[in-house]
Amino acid sequence: MRAATPHRMPVLRGRVEAGASLAPFTWFRVGGPAEWLARPADTEDLLSLLAALDPETPLTVLGAASNLIIRDGGLPGVTLRLPARGFGGIAVEADGIVAGAAALDATVAEHAAAAGLAGLEFLSGIPGSIGGALAMNAGAYGREIVDVLDWAEVATPDGLLRLDAAGLQLAYRHAALPPRGIVTRARLRAAPGEAAAIAARMAEIKASREATQPVRARTGGSTFRNPPGQKAWALIDAAGCRGLRLGGAQVSEKHTNFLLNTGGATAADLESLGEQVRARVLEHAGIDLHWEIKRIGVPA
Template sequence: MIELPALRGRVQRDAPLAPVTWFRVGGPAEVLFRPADADDLVALLAALPDTVPLTAIGAASNLIVRDGGVPGVVVRLGGAFGVIERDGCGFIAGAAALDVTLAETAAAAGLSGLEFLCGIPGSIGGAVAMNAGAYGAEVKDVLDWAEIATPEGLRRYSLSELNCRYRHSDIPARGVVVRARFNAHPGDPAAISARMAEIRASREASQPVRARTGGSTFRNPPGEKAWALIDAAGCRGLTRGGAQVSEKHCNFLLNTGGATAADIEGLGEEVRARVIEHCGTPLIWEIIRLGVPA
């Protein structure tokens, strides 16, 4: 059994994870910890032996938890980590705040530059860690700094230190993003609302937003679109067990009801193999896969 220090947050052993993931699949966390605040999180990180696996999850919108579950300690932020505060012409947002909530908060304040976040399902911590992007913008375009909990304590990392690039940021080993500051600028409220409405309409029209899915499955190869390669390889609508390649947007995998994590991941690997066979281009997973098989 994993021994933990005295913590103020909630500790749950053998905790089901499927209900919190967008795919609704996967096994339990050996230990699930919801810290009370940043100091509580640092206390865990400082005491946890390096031999115990540590995983941080957020809204779990781009996540496959494998059917055998996740060994070690899984950290999930909530409560105190969901606060958004105005800071001059920007905002400081907790890692558990949803991307869309930050976009809406900025719009209500008449500040522009964060509209694209309303088209990214997930939370701020994950958006920073993955340098999330959509609709012509990325987190690095608006990020000022991120505060990260590490075994040594809390530290503020500048944008340059994070070295953000396509779907990746240099988060330190065993570090967990707790909050971040985003830049914005005054804008026309009508134009801001119109842009957000346009993004929402585009997403609704082109993506299976009401399905059990994990968002974009694969990264776009340089100069190409993953969905076009998948479509050309004849994978639109392809199924495995209860998993399916979306007919609406074939860079999305779906749980049509009753899929296992193995079905979804196996279907993704079959798509990758077919694309390699068709055009020779390797697809790289954008969805994060955690844990062990059943």
Template sequence: MSPNPALAVLPPLRGRVQREAPLAPFTWFRVGGPADVLVRPADAEDLLLLLRDMPGDLPLTVIGAASNLIIRDGGLRGVTLRLARGFGEVVVEPDGIVAGAAALDAVVAETAAAADLAGLEFLIGIPGSIGGAVAMNAGAYGAEVKDVLDWAEVATPGGLLRLSHAELAFAYRHAALPARAVVTRARFHAAPGDAAVTAARMQAIRSQREATQPVRARTGGSTFKNPDGHKAWALIDAAGCRGLALGGAEVSEKHCNFLINTGAATAAELEALGEEVRARVLAQSGIALEWEIKRLGEAMP
């Protein structure tokens, strides 16, 4: 294999740098091609060095828990960044939680509950990590990140910034991050609560997810955003798409706003099936569904 040109222009890092790195094992769909270079920085200092010294025209893609992501079969060009151990700390404060970007949303919810803090229970129902939750203003069960976030720290080529709730300008499934910025940690406010009530609320969310979503399948969470005044799943169901299949990809019978890899799907099949669903919903209802799942990388030639 010829040397990867992306490796030659990266600064010396203490974290792990891997060329032609398989990415499918990281994604919940278990599909997708390799990264030209996968970088897992040791800590925030390592990440800042990378962002400062890597060429500005070198593509940079950040992946977290990859729970709402389709990586196309041709893989990702340039540098793919994945935050791991050095970014997973969760710290309890008297009126909130400070969590690293790699901490799982569910772990933050459980940590808050164990400290008798209420208000973060909804995070137990979001299958991802804190960095992604901030970047996309993740939400579930009547609450969103914007409702509980005080500030987020982000690494940029110019250094580390602390952005307030207002500066992040949250919108539906969106936060306004600077160019090539990477969320490193965030603070969420919470309030003293009754431990039994908090535990019951979290168990109710778990039970509802188990009953209504294909949580044990190879899936990627909600496929499409809910249009104003509508539920995406209801539009998909009305268009006759429940159980629709293409190759190894299938629309979930249990919750039809979920796509499933039944075992041998390609990223191309999942994306094509999603586009077929969009076309049928548009034809049936006149509403154009927008993807909530991110689709990144290049298709196979």
């Protein structure tokens, strides 16, 4: 990709790559390249980058990219991906877990379970990383990040902040991060519990996901938010969209609130199919579905 206005990249101790392909990082396996892909070595390196970066340079942060469509034209400016080596640490405490932004949600749940800490089992049902979970107040199986968050550390161009749930204004699938703020780690509350009960709950969540969701497909998690008092999947099903296809994209027959890349789909296929689904639901039920999957970047 060639940006209309090339952007300068500050020097990092970590890795920097121009024109890097981003499709391999996304669960859908689609999307164009990054003008610059930066992987800071640690929090200090990240803070230096944010302080030195031209405020006019576009900045995008990728977590596990499990709930994301990157458009086929790619991302201008700087795309940040926090590596596990500098941002994936997990520390177990007596009544909680401190986890780096790059730590996977399921891995955090496993560490809590191994330590006999209850209350974080729901994380095992959320595909993605802790940073991404914070950035959208992710939730599953009756709990959300807002229910367990003590604090999150957020890197900004002006330094490192520590914010609680109120400071982040956590709401349904929403967090208000400071301008150019990037979550680096968070502390999640938990409580001592019975190991057998914790293990049973995690097994129940795993079985439920495998029975109802296309967990082994190229997908992106829940496509649309649930409207108040409604289930998005049921509205999509009632509108006749189960199995609907466009190019290499398909509405899952197993769970209609999931889109699939069946092989060879483009980001445009997936986004256009999602818009077809929205139009059919609006016509059938009079309800305007809102995307839960983020769609970013430049069209082809």
